[in-house]
Amino acid sequence: MQWTLRIITYTVFAITVLTLAIIVASGLPHFFKPGFFTQWPRRAMSEGGIFPMLIGSLTLMVLVFAVSIPIGLIGTIFLSEIAPRKLSMVLQSLAATMNSVPSIVYGVFGLSFFCVRLSLGTSLISASLTLSTMSIPFFMNSAVEFLRAVPKELREGVIALGASKLQATLMVLRASRNGVLTSLILTLGRAFSETAPILVTGAVFYTTKLPSKLTDPVMTLPTSIYAIVMNLGEESQWMAKGMASLMVLITIGVYFFVQLMRRNQRE
Amino acid sequence: MKRVASFMFVLLTSVAAVLVAAALFAIVFFMFTESLRAIREVGWKLFSPNWYPVWELEPEFGVRTMLLNSLILTVWTSVWVWIAGLTVALYLHKYARDREKQVVLRILEYVSGVPSVVFGLFGVLILGDLLLRAGAWTAQNFLNASIVLSILTLPFMTSLTFQSLEKVPSHIVDGAVALGAKDVHVMWVELKYAAPGIVNAMLGVFNRIFGETMIVLMVAGGANVLVRSFLDPVRPLTATLGSEIGEVAVGSLHYSALFFIALLVLSGCLILNVFTNVICRRLERWVKG
Secondary structure (H helix, E strand, C coil), X not given: CHHHHHHHXXXXXXXXXXXXXXXXXXHHHHHHCCCCCCCCEECCCCEECCHHHHHHHHHHHHHXXXXXXXXXXXXXXXXXXXXXXXXXXHXXXXXXXXXXXXXXXXXXXXXXXXXXXXXXXXXXXXXXXHHHHHHHXXXXXXXXXXXXXXXXXHHHHHHHCCCCHHHHHHHHHHHCHHHHHHHHHHHHHHHHHCCHHHHHHCECCCCCCCCCCCCXXXXXXXXXXXXXXXXCCHHHHHHHHHHHHHHHHHHXXXXXXXXXXXXXXXX | CHHHHHHHHHHHHHHHHHHHXXXXXXXXXXXXXXXXXXXXXXXXXXXXXXXXXXXXXXXXXXXXXXXXXXXXXXXXXXXXHHHHHHHHHHXXXXXXXXXXXXXXXXXXXXXXXXXXXXXXXXXXXXXXXXHHHCCCCCCCCHHHHHHHHHHHHHHHHHHHHHXXXXXXXXXXXXXXXXXXXXXXXXHHHXXXXXXXXXXXXXXXXXXXXXXXCHHHHHHCECCCCCCCCCCCCECCHHHHHHHHHHHCCCCCHHHHHHHHHHHHHHHHHHHHHHHHHHHHXXXXXXXXX
16 A cells, blocks of 8 residues: 555656756756857847746736735735624635635736726736736635734733724734735736736737836736747747746756745744 | 824724725626626527637637537546545645645745746646657647646645644544554544545635636637547637636627637636635534534
8 A cells, every 4th residue: 555655756756856957957058058048038038038927927917916915905904804704704705715816817817807897908007906906815715824823812912002003903913924925925916927918918029128017018927938839939939848847947946945944844 | 083093094094904804796797797798699509619709701609619618628528627636635635744844835825926837837838748759649638638627736735734633633633543543444434523624625626727717718729629538639718718807808709708718717616606605614614513
């Protein structure tokens, strides 16, 4: 019994690790081509670098961060500190439901609401609002656990000392800051890797300039990978491989950091 | 003053929470209103097998083939992920040493965060090539999509199952051992006790595969025919949605029909959610007596 399980586990595990390793290894050498991170792609993306995609992805992240973290954090505080238990349970199950809605549905929603109804068009702002709609419940779902984990005595103690609700909340936030930071990073990591929603709301295959205002379209890493793999031939594929490898390394970095935080918290 | 500040604070926070609830209803509302035109004009023919949205004479908007392909792909892949995930979780829980456990779980967590488009690239450029060499007639097909989807969802299944197995209280296991249960029986007792969590993970996997877009868009092959063999190219619902929604004239019948597909995917997900909640609550009652 033990050995059957062990062999199956090792096989499955090996396949998964091998997949990651192949992806990283196939793209890693391209990092060292001159200008890979600093040049624009040229000749149908067969030469040059990934500079605009990198900047596009980063800009998108900053915008998602600016919209979803304040709202997410305030909403989380409401769920864990202020709402009555029943209401909080209902809202939390709504957030959990939103979390399981497929990302393409968010994309389609963003297209009809932000791009068409609010006439924002295919733009940075539509894409970041769509991603935020998706990230906020994700953030709330994971952050609320950490706020709840703060012991009750602490809250009661602060209130007993005459603190206002706001002061008490700030104290709870400080006590759970590691956890909240973890959920924040995971939220950004997820927003960074989502492809389908921005594919239909804000990303374009190619532009000749960086986005200068919120209504400009962008090029991003994940959508460029998709576009190259599906539309361009073999001489451009190295760029997609390089970007994929970069995204895997970033993901590993994000989760490495999260695991580190978790270990610190336990100690 | 303090009271006003406190009131404002409560108000502000509740607005943020209500916003989230409103977003879910807005999504459902939009999917429904935008697909209304297709429902009214095409009616039951939406469930016919052929999808020829841009044929000028007689466009057809039938989703049956895609829906069936989606379901077949999801069920087939889910079963493999369930089996593999359960096995790995059981092994980690019962036999693995601490160090082994940590390494495997940690690396699986890395895999769980990798963007699906990257796995899509792997499927097209590397796995597809291997399949061609092994004698498949197209590089992108059902089998390829199924393998890539399994790799994507396996970490999710494993870690959730593992967590629910670890939560089984030790007195349950000790009790079983004290009554003279063999290894297999002990395992059975643990599985039974962790059943709500495991079923939750299983349905979560199903939901994820059903809704996953990038991978099926890139790897499944995109032919709208009912799958007959593992090497047939297929096109599930989400692939059609992902590939056509960006290029369609806003407000046209085609646009509306695509929203009907989105509505189908969304309602599938919501129904599955309710179903998961009901089943898990029942199981919990059954386990705890």
